[in-house]
Amino acid sequence: MVDPKHPQSADGAASPQPAVESPFVDHLGVQVVSALDGESEVVLPLAADHMNTWAVAHGGVTMTLADVALAMAARSLAADGVGVVTVEMKVNFMQPGRGELRGFARVLHRSTTMAYCEGEIRDSEGHFVAKALGTFKYMRKLAVGRDVTHQRLRSDPAANPGPSDG
DSSP states (O other): OOOTTSSBOTTSOBOOOOOOOOHHHHHHTOEEEEEETTEEEEEEEOOGGGBOTTSSBOHHHHHHHHHHHHHHHHHTTSOTTEEEEEEEEEEEEOSOOOSEEEEEEEEEEEOSSEEEEEEEEEOTTOOEEEEEEEEEEEEEOOOOTTHHHHHHHHHOTTOOOOTTOO
């Protein structure tokens, strides 16, 4: 079986990169280059709808790419079935991004429930676009919508719905 966290399977074949698993991030076109051993690299070829009124990368696009890079670094250390959510994030914007944006991130510290990460965004000419720091909480991936009832039944048949389980 191929392990998506590692670049090669037992037979030496290249494994697919881990999926981001976010419709929004997929819509933006972010691609995971690598996510392994607490480090990650992601890339986003900029398109017209990623730009602001000055025809450079919108700050929200740059910040989202940083968030994905940091989260993928944190996720690369997690067990199967465990994801991360952003608890806190800070981004310093150094200069406008043009061409293709590439995010690099690494985990600086990890506890059993949290990861503290740093990363940077560079453009296609290697210019330093942004610096990011973030804290991520490890969480078991939960079902949403109708699947919540099924998940609850699998884990504890006697469980009662909470107030937000509607």
